[in-house]
Amino acid sequence: MTGAGVVRKQEAQDDERFGSSSHGPLRPYPDEMAHTVASRPVPDVETWARSALAQLGHVPGVHRAGLALAEGGGRRLLFTASDRSNEHSVEWCEVDAYEDVPLNHAVRTGEAVVGSLDDLAYLYRAFADRQTLKTHALASFPIVAAGHVQGGYVLFFDTPQRFDQPQLTELEDLGARLGVDLRRVQRATTHASRSLQAEPMPDGAHAVSYSVAADLRAVAQARHFVLRTLAAWGIEEDTADNAILCLSELVTNAIIHTDAGCEIRVVLDRDVLTTTVRDGGSTVVVDPRNVTVDPLAEHGRGLQLVDAVSTRWGSELDAVGMTVWFVLEPASTPVGRSIPQLPSM
Secondary structure, three states: OOHHHOOOHHHHHHHHHHOOOOOOOOOOOOHHHOEOOOOOOOHHHHHHHHHHHHHHHOOOOEEEEEEEEEEHHHOEEEEEEOOOOOOOOOOOEEEEOOOOOHHHHHHHHOOOEEEEHHHHOOOOHHHHHOOOOOOOEEEEEEEEEOOEEEEEEEEEEOOOOOOOHHHHHHHHHHHHHHHHHHHHHHHOOOOOOOOHHHOOOOOOOEEEEEEEOOOOOHHHHHHHHHHHHHHHOOOOHHHHHHHHHHHHHHHHHHHHOOOOOEEEEEEEEOOEEEEEEEEOOOOOOOOHHHOOOOOOOHHHHHHHHHHHHOOEEEEEEOOOOEEEEEEEOOOOOOOOOOOOOOOOO
16 A cells, blocks of 8 residues: 555544534633734634634633644644633634743644643743643643644643543543544635745745646656755755655655645744645545555655654645645754653642
8 A cells, every 4th residue: 555545544533433523612822922823724623623622621620721733834833722702713823833831842742741830840940930820730732633743732720630541541532532623624624725835934934835747757856946945055964865855755645646736845944944745636644653564665665754754744634635744853953852750649
């Protein structure tokens, strides 16, 4: 089975396990983290967000819930919370995904962060100091669908929490259910504009776009364009080689499995290199956990290389096609950290 032949297997399993959820509508990370919103989700995703906040608000002991969606290949997050006026239009703020706070860590690494406020102060002192006296404990979990982190949620508890295994399992399952619902909305969504060139860029970032024709011979041209760009940006050779390896696999898959070409967007922001490939006709969601290990399956092996070589990668499928992105960070930049076991309360 080729990598692009992994057809929604995980999504089908998730749909069957969790079904669908619909709840009616039901507070922010500090102002220091907020920026002007450069983009906002489509209306159906806003409906999902209100439903998600309602579900999170019903978790026992929670006085406030926050929700984040990964944007721009994971470089930024759109954040909203239950203490905002979201009844008619969800109030989003744009957050730097590399801010050192629990929710961002959960989205960036896929690792849950839980504990009392005193526990969390060990790793997130500035964040803990900004919280109100009402908050006694906090839990941040990724929202996962088809093997990829789509965003995350954070719960602020007004009572101490044990965070024993049953509770952790329940909170993890909640993130999976929210992910299934979100993916279902994404699959039914048609964006007014799918141009990567139109997406907002962080201040000071370098960015280039390139259109690839629906011809396998165009893959080499795309490689050469990106390689020249990375050289002009002063990207070290190993990182550039890894970027070209991942790019070749994604562009080749996009051409083979659609009747159209694709668009490439490469962004360098604070030494973090993000490459996005968007096609116009794929109906396949790739789950990295299900990529074949058969050495004869060339593209399956290539996707495993993307998973192994990149810092992280993900995909988004909508009604028009597939967007896949991967991130490469400098070797000196910690991707994440193993969070020590926090003492039970």
